[in-house]
Amino acid sequence: MKNEYVVLFMIAVIVIIFSLTDARNIFLGSIINRGHDGYYALDKYGEVYVAGNAKYRGNLGFNEDFAADLEAVEEGYYILDKYGKVHAFGRAEFFGEANLDQNAVDLEVLEDGYYILDSEGRVHEYGFIDNYGETVNGKYVDMETTDNGYYLLKENGQIEIYGGARSFGEYVLEEKAVDLEIVNDGYYVLDSKGNVYTFGNAKNLGYEELENAVDLEPLPGYDGYYVLECHGNVYSFDAFAGFYSPEYSEECKYMDMELV
Helix, strand or coil: CHHHHHHHHHHHHHHHHHHCCCCECCCCCCCCCCCCCEEEEEECCCCEEEEECCCCCCCCCCCCCCEEEEEEECCEEEEEECCCCEEEEECCCCCCCCCCCCCEEEEEEECCEEEEEECCCCEEEEECCCCCCCCCCCCEEEEEEECCEEEEEECCCCEEEEECCCCCCCCCCCCCEEEEEEECCEEEEEECCCCEEEEECCCCCCCCCCCCEEEEEECCCCCCEEEEECCCCEEEECCCCCCCCCCCCCCCCEEEEEEC
């Protein structure tokens, strides 16, 4: 009986610490339903880490830094490499690929095709989807799509709007912008130091000062988000769901996270 009290006391202490911490890299206890069943994490070599009910379907396993992006779909996922090649796993449908000079940065998947963005701002479309334009002015790091348009994020934080996508504002950043994420009537911008910038109805739930933040993933209900940094630490902001972080790496290698 005494041991049971000790265990209960330790659990209570953990819960109190967790509740008083705004940014957490703590993944303990039972899985909580927060609108998703798990996640994938991609490293720069093309290795895929799975958590929760995310299903491992293969990886690239490059010996060099060639991976660029991961996109999850129903019963599968895509890995984009820096040359613009698209590697489809599971039931992900292949629509084509680019031939780039190691400057592919993002893949955005729609129902009938996908876009590949390169760092110069060129948008390459494959399948039965529309190209809404491009500017090619600066260095680009991310892309997000809407039903009738898309956004292009530049390294300095500027956001270019194409088609029917709506502008909710932008900041010119001191640190490198690394990720753009759309929510209902708004969007987030994450910089490499972990700062989270909100626009429109995107909720600011806090941030963690980091050296190499790489990705932000909002919950499906937009009431919380995760931030991934390159060593594999995952920080939760009202998004704790009980999933373990990827294996920690001394090397700065993790680059993308996708919820499922």
